[in-house]
């Protein structure tokens with residue numbers, strides 16, 4: 777992968793990372809704290825009623841999803857930092873550029889992701 781492509785994909789990943797961090801903040805989670813990624817701070821904002829419980833469950837699901845996406849992005853950025861970005865984590869083959877363009881956080885080639 778050439779340097780320009782890598783730079784561009786890194787910028788995309790960093791922009792997505794920022795969006796997710798803002799999303800987590802908006803949901804009441806503190807993305808800077810690993811502990812609250814598991815959400816203790818969200819509790820205080822909810823009254824103890826059935827609808828609050830449902831609302832809280834929904835919010836926790838959104839937070840969990842955002843955390844998962846954030847973890848994928850951070851993982852890809854870490855691999856970029858190590859220099860292993862763009863190679864499949866499982867088989868070691870190059871991940872196709874079109875796959876990386878479509879999904880820059882990919883760490884598996886198409887074959888391994890499908891397996």
Ligand SMILES: [Zn+2]
Nearest residue numbers: 864867885888
């Ligand atoms: Zn593979």
